Amino acid sequence: MQTKSTDPKVFRRAVGPENVSTEESELEHFRTAGLSSRGEPAAVVRPQGTAQLREVILLARETATNLVFTSSAPPRFRGDTVPAGEGIIVDLSGMDRILRIDRRNKVAYIEPGVTFNNLIERADEAGLKVLMPLLPRKSKSVLACFLEREPIIIPKYHWDMTDPLLCTEMVFGSGDLFRTGTAGSPGGIDRQLKAGLAHKNPLGPGATDFLRIVQGSQGTLAGVTWATIKLEAKPTVHKIYFACDDRLERLVAFTYRALRPRLGDEWLILGARSLATIIAESPGSIDELARRQAPWTLVYGVSGYRYYPEERLAVQENELARIAQAVGVRPVPEVPSCPAKKMEEILAGPSPYPYYKTVPRGAFADVAFLTTLDKAGAMVEVMSTACDAHGYPPSELGIYIQPIQQGRTAHVEFTVYYDPADEADRARACELVEAASWELDEAGAFFSRPYGSLSRIAFRNCPDSVEALRKVKQVMDPDNVLNRGKLCFGEEVV
Amino acid sequence: MSLEDYRRDIEGCSRCSSCKWVPYNQIKSWRFSKNCPSIYRHNFHTYSGSGRMVIGLSLMEGRAELDETVAEMIFRCQLCGACDSACKTYRDDIDISEVLLELRSYCVESGELLVEHMAVIDSLKREGNSLGELKTARGDWARGLDVKDVNSETCDVLFHAGCRYSYDPDARETVRGDIQLLRSAGLDIGVAGVEEACCGGRAYELGYRGEASNYADDVLNRVKSSGAGTLVTACSDCYSHFQYIYPKIGKELPVEVLHVSQVMDRLIDNGRLDFKHELPLSVTYHDPCHLGRKGEPFTGVWTGDKLDRPMSLKRSGRKGIYDAPRNLLYAMPGVELVEMERIREYAWCCGAGGGVLEAFPDFSASTTVERIEEALATGAEALVTACPWCLRVFKDAVDQTSADLEVYDLADLALISAGVAQPASV
Amino acid sequence: MISDEAYKELEEAVGVDNVSRHPAVLDSYAFQPFENHESMPWCPRPVAVALPSTTQEVSEVIKACNRHNLKHKAFSTGWGLWCGPTTDDVVQIDLRRMNRIVEIDEKNMFAVIEPYVCGAQLQAEAMKVGLNTHIIGAGPNCSPLASATSMHGVGHDSIYMSYSARNVLGLEWVMPTGEVTRLGAPGSGKGWFCGDGPGPSLRGTMRGYTGALGGMGVFTRVALKLYNWPGPPEIESTGTVVDVMSEVPDCLRIFGCFFPDKDRLADAYYDIGEAEIGYNCLKVATPAFMMILAPHLFKKLKGTENLRRLLGGTLGQMFLIILAGISREDLDHQVDVLKAIVDEHLGFVLDAKNIPTLGSNLAMNFIRATMPALVFRIGGSFSTALGRNDSLDTQLAWGEAIAEIKRGYAKKEMIIDDMGDNPYFVPYENNTWAHCEVVYPYDHRSEKHLAGSSAINMDFIINAIESCMEPMFGVVPSARKVLSPLTSNFNRWQRKLSEALDPDQTSDKGFYTDEAEFDFTNVPPERVERLQKLVEDLTWTELGPPE
Ligand SMILES: Cc1cc2nc3c(=O)[nH]c(=O)nc-3n(C[C@H](O)[C@H](O)[C@@H](O)COP(=O)(O)OP(=O)(O)OC[C@H]3O[C@@H](n4cnc5c(N)ncnc54)[C@H](O)[C@@H]3O)c2cc1C
Numbered sequence A: 001m002q003t004k005s006t007d008p009k010v011f012r013r014a015v016g017p018e019n020v021s022t023e024e025s026e027l028e029h030f031r032t033a034g035l036s037s038r039g040e041p042a043a044v045v046r047p048q049g050t051a052q053l054r055e056v057i058l059l060a061r062e063t064a065t066n067l068v069f070t071s072s073a074p075p076r077f078r079g080d081t082v083p084a085g086e087g088i089i090v091d092l093s094g095m096d097r098i099l100r101i102d103r104r105n106k107v108a109y110i111e112p113g114v115t116f117n118n119l120i121e122r123a124d125e126a127g128l129k130v131l132m133p134l135l136p137r138k139s140k141s142v143l144a145c146f147l148e149r150e151p152i153i154i155p156k157y158h159w160d161m162t163d164p165l166l167c168t169e170m171v172f173g174s175g176d177l178f179r180t181g182t183a184g185s186p187g188g189i190d191r192q193l194k195a196g197l198a199h200k201n202p203l204g205p206g207a208t209d210f211l212r213i214v215q216g217s218q219g220t221l222a223g224v225t226w227a228t229i230k231l232e233a234k235p236t237v238h239k240i241y242f243a244c245d246d247r248l249e250r251l252v253a254f255t256y257r258a259l260r261p262r263l264g265d266e267w268l269i270l271g272a273r274s275l276a277t278i279i280a281e282s283p284g285s286i287d288e289l290a291r292r293q294a295p296w297t298l299v300y301g302v303s304g305y306r307y308y309p310e311e312r313l314a315v316q317e318n319e320l321a322r323i324a325q326a327v328g329v330r331p332v333p334e335v336p337s338c339p340a341k342k343m344e345e346i347l348a349g350p351s352p353y354p355y356y357k358t359v360p361r362g363a364f365a366d367v368a369f370l371t372t373l374d375k376a377g378a379m380v381e382v383m384s385t386a387c388d389a390h391g392y393p394p395s396e397l398g399i400y401i402q403p404i405q406q407g408r409t410a411h412v413e414f415t416v417y418y419d420p421a422d423e424a425d426r427a428r429a430c431e432l433v434e435a436a437s438w439e440l441d442e443a444g445a446f447f448s449r450p451y452g453s454l455s456r457i458a459f460r461n462c463p464d465s466v467e468a469l470r471k472v473k474q475v476m477d478p479d480n481v482l483n484r485g486k487l488c489f490g491e492e493v494v
Numbered sequence B: 001m002s003l004e005d006y007r008r009d010i011e012g013c014s015r016c017s018s019c020k021w022v023p024y025n026q027i028k029s030w031r032f033s034k035n036c037p038s039i040y041r042h043n044f045h046t047y048s049g050s051g052r053m054v055i056g057l058s059l060m061e062g063r064a065e066l067d068e069t070v071a072e073m074i075f076r077c078q079l080c081g082a083c084d085s086a087c088k089t090y091r092d093d094i095d096i097s098e099v100l101l102e103l104r105s106y107c108v109e110s111g112e113l114l115v116e117h118m119a120v121i122d123s124l125k126r127e128g129n130s131l132g133e134l135k136t137a138r139g140d141w142a143r144g145l146d147v148k149d150v151n152s153e154t155c156d157v158l159f160h161a162g163c164r165y166s167y168d169p170d171a172r173e174t175v176r177g178d179i180q181l182l183r184s185a186g187l188d189i190g191v192a193g194v195e196e197a198c199c200g201g202r203a204y205e206l207g208y209r210g211e212a213s214n215y216a217d218d219v220l221n222r223v224k225s226s227g228a229g230t231l232v233t234a235c236s237d238c239y240s241h242f243q244y245i246y247p248k249i250g251k252e253l254p255v256e257v258l259h260v261s262q263v264m265d266r267l268i269d270n271g272r273l274d275f276k277h278e279l280p281l282s283v284t285y286h287d288p289c290h291l292g293r294k295g296e297p298f299t300g301v302w303t304g305d306k307l308d309r310p311m312s313l314k315r316s317g318r319k320g321i322y323d324a325p326r327n328l329l330y331a332m333p334g335v336e337l338v339e340m341e342r343i344r345e346y347a348w349c350c351g352a353g354g355g356v357l358e359a360f361p362d363f364s365a366s367t368t369v370e371r372i373e374e375a376l377a378t379g380a381e382a383l384v385t386a387c388p389w390c391l392r393v394f395k396d397a398v399d400q401t402s403a404d405l406e407v408y409d410l411a412d413l414a415l416i417s418a419g420v421a422q423p424a425s426v
Numbered sequence C: 001m002i003s004d005e006a007y008k009e010l011e012e013a014v015g016v017d018n019v020s021r022h023p024a025v026l027d028s029y030a031f032q033p034f035e036n037h038e039s040m041p042w043c044p045r046p047v048a049v050a051l052p053s054t055t056q057e058v059s060e061v062i063k064a065c066n067r068h069n070l071k072h073k074a075f076s077t078g079w080g081l082w083c084g085p086t087t088d089d090v091v092q093i094d095l096r097r098m099n100r101i102v103e104i105d106e107k108n109m110f111a112v113i114e115p116y117v118c119g120a121q122l123q124a125e126a127m128k129v130g131l132n133t134h135i136i137g138a139g140p141n142c143s144p145l146a147s148a149t150s151m152h153g154v155g156h157d158s159i160y161m162s163y164s165a166r167n168v169l170g171l172e173w174v175m176p177t178g179e180v181t182r183l184g185a186p187g188s189g190k191g192w193f194c195g196d197g198p199g200p201s202l203r204g205t206m207r208g209y210t211g212a213l214g215g216m217g218v219f220t221r222v223a224l225k226l227y228n229w230p231g232p233p234e235i236e237s238t239g240t241v242v243d244v245m246s247e248v249p250d251c252l253r254i255f256g257c258f259f260p261d262k263d264r265l266a267d268a269y270y271d272i273g274e275a276e277i278g279y280n281c282l283k284v285a286t287p288a289f290m291m292i293l294a295p296h297l298f299k300k301l302k303g304t305e306n307l308r309r310l311l312g313g314t315l316g317q318m319f320l321i322i323l324a325g326i327s328r329e330d331l332d333h334q335v336d337v338l339k340a341i342v343d344e345h346l347g348f349v350l351d352a353k354n355i356p357t358l359g360s361n362l363a364m365n366f367i368r369a370t371m372p373a374l375v376f377r378i379g380g381s382f383s384t385a386l387g388r389n390d391s392l393d394t395q396l397a398w399g400e401a402i403a404e405i406k407r408g409y410a411k412k413e414m415i416i417d418d419m420g421d422n423p424y425f426v427p428y429e430n431n432t433w434a435h436c437e438v439v440y441p442y443d444h445r446s447e448k449h450l451a452g453s454s455a456i457n458m459d460f461i462i463n464a465i466e467s468c469m470e471p472m473f474g475v476v477p478s479a480r481k482v483l484s485p486l487t488s489n490f491n492r493w494q495r496k497l498s499e500a501l502d503p504d505q506t507s508d509k510g511f512y513t514d515e516a517e518f519d520f521t522n523v524p525p526e527r528v529e530r531l532q533k534l535v536e537d538l539t540w541t542e543l544g545p546p547e
């Protein structure tokens, strides 16, 4: 279906005039993000609840309007909230209530607009911990973050790719309401809560898993109006360690042996530049800080819980020390300019405003994909070669390796920093990211969350999946009103 | 008993498939985890213990008709009993082995006969053996041995050689040696020579119950007239039939029945036999089905709710003869026993049983080869067994596959170790 | 009946030896007694059975079926009514010949397997490299692929090894059209380390909380997560199940934990979860344990009131837990924690170390989940009230409610009296959620029991709805029809997806999307009314469930 100009005013019917805006100051946030191409947002529509969202979608179907969901406040970097062509932005960030925190079952009920800061505070009061991605934007929606399968930094709690997202309420592109997991069980939520449900089971209902289908769909299939999120108990004692090395393989070997029996809590590997970017207190100190770091730093946490906390901590420390010694790695309590305590604080919260990755040069572009840990080194090689070829110093590349699925999979994230005001620099970053993506693809990188032009690479590899996904799209969003043209749902892919 | 008598057993099957696997706690690898040669070869559920029981139900319910194909499905089974002992791990109330026997009898009574089996029965009727050999040659194996003839003398121990040991040139020496060894240990032994006939167990297994009964009578009479207090056989098949089929059909032998390995084990225990000759050999031991799980004595027909059947009367397969052969191997200086993965009540069949060797030689051979591969996987130099039927098929398979594996009868190793035979003869 | 032409095409697909339409063979597939609440154990007879050995052959079989308007229905090991056809025009695909462990990736802790690899096989091979696989409670005879892709997935080890559906890393799938597709990283030719993406995850179409039960093509390969196994490559084990003796590896400790009441037991569960200990954990009722292990004795003793009080009451609230340590120090710590928790909640522990025969009996039986088939002994069959997994508290409550229902039926001798409480309760993922089903044995050869089982099942459904659960047994067409409108209209959506991916509806949908009316024959009228009232009250409108 072709994109069609729609008078945004029609949406007033659904959300009231006060919740439809055509102010340029608001629209500009959705014209472009990162390296994405320009879109043409016509209005921002702000539903105040599920019923309104449903109305919006039904209206979009009537008027063949392209809807683009957003739940986070700006800045935005990935282009998934920039319409391909014309579109109406459906901003859910105003739905920002934390509906409930259940201490016993360790779960939070949140609306899309809830940000990490809010949630951390509320969880903390209950003695619980939010499973954090690495330094999310302060304004980032928790729900949107996990809908995008953003990795968390404690691999042992990442049992499956949907974690820590549990149950959801969603409105399909057809305008139909659906609840996933145990939220979809008979009865409304109040009744379910009275019956003792804690909405901890993310699967179903029935023999289909719409949450899983919608996750990673970049708003192309449904809008999610609330969700339950898995929280964990706050440790009684907690310590951060570092292991620095000039060889990634050693840290990888350490990681494999440690994660297999689920030792450690936080567990991530950073290249010197990323580490420096994270710990730097001012942009000017990053270069120097990066020089002072080892090429690779593994950051890991160990914890003790309510019963025999010190004993548990000691067991973990000793086991990890044994493994470290066996693989030739030395755990230390600090790295240059960053003692353990500081890192502990950094990892526990969102990024300082606006976003740590913009600090070095003002803008950045990520290449993120999945692989296994043993292949991460080879991927770094490929990326470094590409950097060389594009005149980008590999030493300035941000590298973040996050074991997920309890160590079975690795999320690898390369960050190219650039100056958005310098067109040549921007173009170079653009070319580097494009070229490197192809080469990484060739080397086995799995672009499981392809944003923007990466979709072309990602979906070219799996024509069968594309065919099936398009059928699914047809079922859930029959008139193609949700984030038109994205992922494999555009004309140009495959 | 008839098929209908086992309806409750059959209807009790939950289709759990345990009858297709080595008991789960004992599964040690992907490769050697199956236990039923028949479904291993033919794959349809029909060919498992459960599947055959369902055939029975289907026939009883008139859903399927007995025809040549169904009969073949029923007979493509070694009656090895692995399904039964695996099922018994869980179930007190299902006797698969009995159902399998009833199915065969049902086929025979309904006239669905296999020509190859008819040939066996024909041979039995004409020559008293299952191998198509001349009756007049039956006693040749014992010629020249200094041993009593029970047709004219009494003795303490009656030795029953069995068809295969009597006729198979590769096996005859073994029983000759057995006699020498037992005699040298001071036993008063007699044999029936040319008058010995088949034990009839094969006939029973093939479904020809009348013939089986006749041969049982023959043995029973001979045992009685010999004055023996013990019947010893070297053949595992005969052993199983004496211990199980005979009492089941009301022909219980009024003497102690022993396999030759048990006798030797006792002789060692009481110091009358000494293995003194070094035999540097690593071996693995194959439990013959009929000596092992099917060597359990008959304990009576339980007519009530089988859940109320005392454990001691349940045919679990665990009370077969497993230790005596192993004790002998342990007692032989120089012999090192390396076990296969599938042993004792969950041993894999040699392939020869249940009339399969006669009727479906390819299927039999593929079963044998599977066991040879398992033996090879242990790294042992030799595969040892205690049954002439196993020995025959193992030897043939090793010849055909050129496997780097020696095949021995346990008794032959005993003879060497005891100094009764020379190493060259094995 | 299958036409000669269609049959010939099946022969061409898999070879003449691997297809059959002989009535006796077909009947061995139509025999599906478990959860078959009829007096005879048959399901509809398939028109043919095909035994493919490769993905390509599966595809050809399906395409041949499609050309001749025949449905197909696959199974891996085939245990339960849901494995058989539900209509008269189905070709049964028995995947027995697809039995390979394609790969065990030790470092990245996963295995790629085909359908007919059973749990015991995979575990035996995984243990050789220090890994373990999740085995569902049904037992190690089941196919890990089947439970991961197609049905449920609960096991005693779920505390450490999760739920089968959550253990999938990649999938090869012959779609109902016969086309082969791979999901996740393997779909892009990148290896088997992730089953989701790119973009939306098609894993969500493969299955949800339960599976398509053969209603959505055939799964031919799956990559499954494996988990750490700190024990030896092999556990020496002699004897079988009831009198098994296995060496208990030094890295394991086994405890029975008993509590004065359900609430304290629940609190202990929650605390154990937060302490992140435990490798295998199962709440079974003590009488059930006795019934399973010694049905003969149980039958004789169950009239004894004192024993009932002792087993069901004093010893009623218990679970068994196996701790696995990667070192002495680790194990000792876990033991300290467990004892402190049990103590705090006024319970006591029975340490199998002090009763070596018990430990030796339990070790392998629990690690390999080898006992469940014993449940069939007491009555010849059993059925189960499966709830909807969620918080531990709800699951414990479900267990109690169902036990109460069962007691009534047992008193009337409409099911076998197992002293009431017979839950199979397992916590998942460090006790962060849980599963509870309540088993009841019955004799499927007794008309009275058959009537009892259909009436009691209705009570379970009603109770499930009252407890806001979409029970796992909602896979039955009549239950699905009632539940779907109360439960996000899930079947409407399921059916739409099924129609999109299987346009000609060629997979047998009986246990997937088909709906049917309830047979209320044995159900008291007031129960029928109660059900109807619940349906009336809770049916979703376009704005969701009535709050
Ligand atoms: C006695 C008993 C106890 C049980 N207990 C438990 C339990 O504790 N926990 C639990 O989770 N489940 C349990 N179940 C249900 C169990 O999940 C299923 O029986 C099944 O998943 C077990 O695997 P299987 O090898 O038997 O699968 P199968 O019996 O082969 O198949 C199960 C279903 O999946 C479909 N299927 C199988 N393989 C494929 C394939 N390759 N492609 C497409 N469809 C396929 C079949 O059509 C069938 O509907 C139990 C079942 C029984 C009979």
Ligand code: SF4
Pocket (backbone or CB within 6 Å): B012, B013, B014, B015, B016, B017, B018, B019, B020, B049, B050, B053, B086, B087, B091, B094, B096
């Ligand atoms: S093991 Fe026994 S109960 Fe199970 S399928 Fe085989 S015969 Fe039936």
Ligand code: SF4
Pocket (backbone or CB within 6 Å): B035, B036, B037, B038, B039, B047, B048, B049, B052, B076, B077, B078, B079, B080, B081, B082, B083, B084, B100, B349
């Ligand atoms: S007796 Fe042996 S061959 Fe026959 S069905 Fe049983 S296990 Fe299979």
